Amino acid sequence: MAERETDRSVSQTVRAQLALRDLILSGGLRPGERISELQAVETIGVSRTPVRMALVRLEEEGLLEAIPSGGFMVKAFSERDILDSIELRGTLEGLAARFAAERGVSARDLEPLKECLGEIDGLVRQDPISVEAFSSYVALNARFHALLTELSRSPPLIRQIDRASALPFASPSGFVMAQSALPEAHQILLIAQDHHRIVVDAIENREGARAEAIMREHARLAARNLRLALRNRTHLDLLPALALIRSVAD
Amino acid sequence: MAERETDRSVSQTVRAQLALRDLILSGGLRPGERISELQAVETIGVSRTPVRMALVRLEEEGLLEAIPSGGFMVKAFSERDILDSIELRGTLEGLAARFAAERGVSARDLEPLKECLGEIDGLVRQDPISVEAFSSYVALNARFHALLTELSRSPPLIRQIDRASALPFASPSGFVMAQSALPEAHQILLIAQDHHRIVVDAIENREGARAEAIMREHARLAARNLRLALRNRTHLDLLPALALIRSVAD
DNA sequence: TCGAACATTTCTGTATACAGAAATTGATAA
DNA sequence: TTATCAATTTCTGTATACAGAAATGTTCGA
Numbered sequence: 316m317a318e319r320e321t322d323r324s325v326s327q328t329v330r331a332q333l334a335l336r337d338l339i340l341s342g343g344l345r346p347g348e349r350i351s352e353l354q355a356v357e358t359i360g361v362s363r364t365p366v367r368m369a370l371v372r373l374e375e376e377g378l379l380e381a382i383p384s385g386g387f388m389v390k391a392f393s394e395r396d397i398l399d400s401i402e403l404r405g406t407l408e409g410l411a412a413r414f415a416a417e418r419g420v421s422a423r424d425l426e427p428l429k430e431c432l433g434e435i436d437g438l439v440r441q442d443p444i445s446v447e448a449f450s451s452y453v454a455l456n457a458r459f460h461a462l463l464t465e466l467s468r469s470p471p472l473i474r475q476i477d478r479a480s481a482l483p484f485a486s487p488s489g490f491v492m493a494q495s496a497l498p499e500a501h502q503i504l505l506i507a508q509d510h511h512r513i514v515v516d517a518i519e520n521r522e523g524a525r526a527e528a529i530m531r532e533h534a535r536l537a538a539r540n541l542r543l544a545l546r547n548r549t550h551l552d553l554l555p556a557l558a559l560i561r562s563v564a565d
Numbered sequence: 566m567a568e569r570e571t572d573r574s575v576s577q578t579v580r581a582q583l584a585l586r587d588l589i590l591s592g593g594l595r596p597g598e599r600i601s602e603l604q605a606v607e608t609i610g611v612s613r614t615p616v617r618m619a620l621v622r623l624e625e626e627g628l629l630e631a632i633p634s635g636g637f638m639v640k641a642f643s644e645r646d647i648l649d650s651i652e653l654r655g656t657l658e659g660l661a662a663r664f665a666a667e668r669g670v671s672a673r674d675l676e677p678l679k680e681c682l683g684e685i686d687g688l689v690r691q692d693p694i695s696v697e698a699f700s701s702y703v704a705l706n707a708r709f710h711a712l713l714t715e716l717s718r719s720p721p722l723i724r725q726i727d728r729a730s731a732l733p734f735a736s737p738s739g740f741v742m743a744q745s746a747l748p749e750a751h752q753i754l755l756i757a758q759d760h761h762r763i764v765v766d767a768i769e770n771r772e773g774a775r776a777e778a779i780m781r782e783h784a785r786l787a788a789r790n791l792r793l794a795l796r797n798r799t800h801l802d803l804l805p806a807l808a809l810i811r812s813v814a815d
Numbered sequence: 816t817c818g819a820a821c822a823t824t825t826c827t828g829t830a831t832a833c834a835g836a837a838a839t840t841g842a843t844a845a
Numbered sequence: 846t847t848a849t850c851a852a853t854t855t856c857t858g859t860a861t862a863c864a865g866a867a868a869t870g871t872t873c874g875a
Contacts, residue, residue, distance in 0.1 A: 368621055377721075377724065403657075403719075403725060410656050469645075472653055474627065
């Protein structure tokens, strides 16, 4: 939707995949809705073959579901599904943190993580926090988690975490936090940042069990947060995947 | 390879996927080897389109890797990759066991699991254990783990576990345990069955933490087991994915 | 007015054709 | 003999054509 002119640097398949994913996450396609290949062809502007490839990939990714009679539909998730996904992700990240701690990381390896930590600090110290700062936080937070995951040095685990993140971190491209929810969100950010600091410390000190435990706690915070957001119908959480939750969408 | 005549009950894509996966797991395609679409078309007997679909699915599944310049190759795994995958799987199954315990399962829900437990008991009580009994065990064990996973009642978790099982449980269709390795394997089976009994008991008694812990321990047994198998170059382990390990294949 | 059966239309799954890129082979020169 | 360059061949990515199935709309009968 952003650019219409053919971008030759990216394959048609990838383009279709990105376009479809964004369409799903932004709510352009509702949960349960059947996806018409021909319609997608028109919308995206590529042929059926790459669209089809993208559909298969998105199904494997977990955003689509195959219809027995043929074709795909947007997968619908319950509130519990999302909460479970968050806990699942926390468990995997806990394992990653433990791996990082137990296998030993050099000070040099920890550097990017600490740097990221510092950048986040700069944001969350603002009082009151701005909407822009919050958007930056979302990006930085994602980077922090990615860096942490990388530290495990375990390709299978990294892969799995990437997959598990699809839902909890699913976020349409142009998400912005509502102004009214900022103060409460700020409080949560401060706690989350505490967790971040602790896990880095635990890894540095080779305390695997502690590193694992804090990441699980971190996930529990996110879950509590989401539960609150759902109850209040606000977007104060860090996880704007709400469009996918059927029980809310309906 | 089994049937050549067109099986109309299954789609061409699924047929291609199964054929390719079996070809990879049985070692017909070596790790690192590039997969020629046209060659696959000839071997499997379907057109390029379904082959292509199958390749994409197998890549998402983690058995193939995309080549930057185009096409796919069989993914190569290190010994550590496989060990990590086992621990990863154990961690996820631990979470599943905890979910099952905490969320409460009725006696009726536990019935299939207990029945499976009993069947395995019948096998492992044999002394000496037969090669056939061992093959049966492999199947029953997979069923036990699947049933346990189901008890979590968490679709996202079940999905992740299925993905995570791709490697640890990867097994070509006609695998049989070597006669010489049976006694040692039998010992391991007995311990594994102890774990199975404990986890069922823990779930029944709503002891989430205990259920989780024992599944992790269970994975650690499998990992130790595989490590031993790799050192001795025997197939005494329960995880015949060795064909995928490059450090062994080389 | 409602329901069922038939015809029409649309859509998916599969096969194939085509273009551009990559790899391989062969030839020539140092 | 070896290295380099060019020509050829092969392969992938994409588009499109076709057949069968599913869904939809319409018409006829009760």
